[in-house]
Amino acid sequence: TLILHFVLRFASVMQGAFLPVVLGTLTELQEVWCGSNQFESELSSGFGALRELTHLCMANNNFRGDVPPGLANCPKLRYLSLSCNRLDGNFPQWVQEAPALQELLLHKNRLEGLLPEWVPALKPRLKKLELYQNCFEGPLAAQFAVPSIHAAPSTFASTSAATAES
Numbered sequence: 001t002l003i004l005h006f007v008l009r010f011a012s013v014m015q016g017a018f019l020p021v022v023l024g025t026l027t028e029l030q031e032v033w034c035g036s037n038q039f040e041s042e043l044s045s046g047f048g049a050l051r052e053l054t055h056l057c058m059a060n061n062n063f064r065g066d067v068p069p070g071l072a073n074c075p076k077l078r079y080l081s082l083s084c085n086r087l088d089g090n091f092p093q094w095v096q097e098a099p100a101l102q103e104l105l106l107h108k109n110r111l112e113g114l115l116p117e118w119v120p121a122l123k124p125r126l127k128k129l130e131l132y133q134n135c136f137e138g139p140l141a142a143q144f145a146v147p148s149i150h151a152a153p154s155t156f157a158s159t160s161a162a163t164a165e166s
Contacts, residue, residue, distance in 0.1 A: 048073040081105040115140040
């Protein structure tokens with residue numbers, strides 16, 4: 001049996017658990033929706049093996065560590081939501097080279113450092129970029145300091161120098 005979509009929502013029985021590494025072995029997987037499960041771990045580097053992945057939502061958990069650099073190996077990734085976690089580290093450099101990425105939601109984390117000067121150049125390609133409530137610094141941090149307006153057909157938003165909520 002070929003598994004293309006994996007959905008796990010509100011799995012309170014898994015509170016405090018970590019995401020099974022087995023997802024990284026399902027190489028034909030196209031979508032992973034595992035938001036709001038209270039997972040506590042670092043995000044798996046195994047996502048880089050998912051070359052067919054188009055959508056990854058791991059929002060509203062307790063993931064920590066960096067945004068997985070292995071996601072750079074997912075050329076079809078269009079939607080990435082890692083918002084409302086405890087991710088730290090810098091803005092992921094691989095985003096600049098992600099050909100299919102249209103929505104990047106990293107708000108309400110603990111990401112830090114200077115935003116790369118090329119971030120505004122993502123505007124034509126990305127329909128949505130949400131980076132608010134992180135710990136970014138520098139001149140671009142203020143430029144992206146408010147949440148996006150979701151009523152607009154195409155939105156480009158936010159980062160904040162404010163600390164992410166725990």
